[in-house]
Amino acid sequence: MIRTSITLLMLALMALGISCSSSDMSEEPQNIVPEPSSDSQAFQELYDQGVDRHLGTIKPSSSVITGLGVTQHLFSGIDGPVCFTGNEFSMFTRNGRSNNLMIFLQGGGFCGPDVCEAVETGIPLIPFGILNPSDPENPVANFNLGYIPYCDGTAMAGDIEIDSDEDGINDRFFKGVVNLSASLDVIYQTYASPDKIVLAGNSAGGFAVHFALPLVRKLYPDAQIFVINDSGVGLANPGGFASLMDYWNAGAFLPASCADCIGTDGNLTGLHSYQLEQDKNIKMAYISSKQDSVTSIALGGAAYESQLLEAVSELTNAHPQRFQSLIDNGDAHTYIIRNFNMEIGGVTVRQWLADMIDENDQWRTIIE
Secondary structure, eight states, rough: OOOOHHHSGGGGGGOOOOEEEEEEOSOOOOOOOOOOOTTTTTTTTHHHTTTTTTTTSSOEEEEEEEEEEEEEEEEOOOOBOOTTTTTTTEEEEOOSSOOEEEEEEOOOOEESSEEEEESSSSSOOOGGGGGGGTTTTTTTTTSSSEEEEOOOOTTTTOOOEETTTTTTSEEEEEOOOHHHHOOOOHHHHHSOOOOEEEEETTTTHHHHHHEEEHOOOOOOOOOOOEEEEEEEOOOOTTTTHHHHHHHOOOGGOTTTTOOOOSSSSSSSHHEEEEEHOOOOTTEEEEEEEEEEETTTTOHHHHHHHHHHHHHHHHHHHHHTEEEEEEEEOOOOOOTTTTTOOEEEEEHHHHHHHHHHTTTOOOOEEEOO
């Protein structure tokens, strides 16, 4: 069994004080899922399998203004969006100065049947790194933002309640796909027609961008999407991810036609390749260190590095115009928040992402 330990960054910063006012959002939800464009074929198999079943079904119980242009959207009730221990779930939107949109998925650990190491309350929106709207060199500084905290323990893919201690009472509420879908509905209602979308996540949120992608595409059938996976590239021992997906009841995210979406080596490289093949209007990026001190625990540093470089080569060769990687020669974990200005192979993380988002010819795979 893979050790499912993905750390969340900067927990001490949750103590920030904020003032607020509120507005009622309690009316019945409406089906807001747009009709696909006539030529939209991407991920239809996944929709047939039900990955979009929660879109358009849940609205926040209230929304709270927490700062200039920032709104926190709160959900109540154990049957809807909730943290896996039953704590309240909320997400944030922030108005930008352009018609572009970033959807950011935070991280916070995995909860498996043998090892459960996941945060129980999500980190609120804190303007660091790629989330900083005041940094003139941040390539998404002026984007509208949908920020989805993490507290579901399932990389935002789970949909099941579990009695983990067998006392007859469910105590793990794996509602990752519910949390994700309800959050994306809020984002779509707030920013319905962006020119381009950056879908980014770090740590467990890096894993989660690949579960979010078909739902984002469902809501925005024609938008160009830039997928940024920071330190969640999906390398594991054989059987590890398959076991977790089963435990989380997340199998609908694995297309039945894709026999190698979880490879015999246990890795998710096949799923990422499937997504690139399905959706020609996306570009995808890995950011990682060669021997990530968190995600390499199960494999060991040397094996992790070998499999990472193999995955990078496979995806780059198959999709040279739409997939690139930035690989650090160390063991750091996560970059786009806490190491945004770090230089790797002669370019900073944020400049490399700027080249990607601006579709600059200088955007290329860099391996230190």
